[in-house]
Amino acid sequence: MNPYLISSIFLLLIAFDFVSVGARMAYQLVSQARLIHLRDSQEKKADRALQLLPYQTRIRGTFNLALVISRFCLAGLALLFVNSIDASSPAWVYLLSLLAVGLVIFWIEWTVERAAVRHPEVWAANTAVLAKVLLKGFAWGTALPMALAGEKQEPNDLISSAVTEDDLKTLVDAGEEVGVLEQEERRMIYSIFGLGETL
Numbered sequence: 001m002n003p004y005l006i007s008s009i010f011l012l013l014i015a016f017d018f019v020s021v022g023a024r025m026a027y028q029l030v031s032q033a034r035l036i037h038l039r040d041s042q043e044k045k046a047d048r049a050l051q052l053l054p055y056q057t058r059i060r061g062t063f064n065l066a067l068v069i070s071r072f073c074l075a076g077l078a079l080l081f082v083n084s085i086d087a088s089s090p091a092w093v094y095l096l097s098l099l100a101v102g103l104v105i106f107w108i109e110w111t112v113e114r115a116a117v118r119h120p121e122v123w124a125a126n127t128a129v130l131a132k133v134l135l136k137g138f139a140w141g142t143a144l145p146m147a148l149a150g151e152k153q154e155p156n157d158l159i160s161s162a163v164t165e166d167d168l169k170t171l172v173d174a175g176e177e178v179g180v181l182e183q184e185e186r187r188m189i190y191s192i193f194g195l196g197e198t199l
Contacts, residue, residue: 003084010077014105017070021109023131024063025116026123027056034121037174048128049121055135057151061142062134074101165193 032053039046052059078101079094086093116123124131172189175181181189 003081006077006081006084010074010081013070013074013077014108017067017074017105018108018112019127019130020063020067020070020134022112022116022123023127024060024067025113026120026127027052027059027063027131029117029120030056030124031121031170033168033171035124037170038121038125040174040177042122042125045125045128046121048132049124052124052128052131052135058135058142058146059131061146062131062138065138065141066134071105074105169193 030049030053032050035046035050035053039050075098078097082089082094082097169190172181172186176183176186
């Protein structure tokens, strides 16, 4: 097989792998309140991500499956690449190339995950289309594990992440920006949060 073709497919799979890692982490940490706040700047993307929130468990499972498949393909392509350069390479060369590919993928995935942790709502909004496509495409692979775990395939009525104080403050800030709340009302609500720390 042509080494240039192998390299091109390898790079495409690497890009898919990194985007999937970021999306999986984003949908694990995404906050509904912050996504609603994000609608001001990225309305369509944020709306797509909000529609997917009830499927958070399935999305994480789908991205896990997609990542396992892509990593197997990446390992196979790394071996094919070494074989296309020199078919008579000893076994340790193949093993070393797999180790090198694994380390590079791990380092870059770690970096991508950290970026997704800092801005999960932005990542969720930007990868909503990919998540939707993979949800449909890999439904066959996630159905059995979810059934065995007692998970439902249909959307959850309740979003899995609880609303935190920060989420409520984000909604209040968004309400003031849009004009639903006055500045004085915002201060009053913030003072209610402060009551818990008042003796």
